Amino acid sequence: MSVRTSDRRRNLRSAVSLPVAVIDRRGRVRLRGRTADISEGGLMLLTEARSGLQMRGRVLLEISMPTARASAGRESRTRRTVFAGRILRVEEIGQLVGLAIELLGPG
Helix, strand or coil: CCCCCCCCCCCCCECCCCEEEEECCCCCEEEEEEEEEECCCEEEEEECCCCCCCCCEEEEEEEEEECHHHHCCCCCCEEEEEEEEEEEEEEEECCEEEEEEEEEEEC
8 A cells, every 4th residue: 555645754754564552632542553654753644443533733642663672583572652743634545544643752
């Protein structure tokens, strides 16, 4: 699947699929999805969820990233990393919904 986006980016993007939970200001998981791409400045999150998408503004993103041990082919382990983010736009991408999210820093 290809994701077509604007080329007005300041940072190099990497196509990578990582599990993400979007958490609102009250600490509730609003939706889950996977990254389509990620850069130092933001990410595109793909989800099947249709509810909770009226969210705008700031959210927390809990991203599960593989550890060096998992990358070396050993036992699969992940580390959860939390970032503050801001939803910039929501768009339909085929059967999925894409959320363009700016990364604001550690959560």
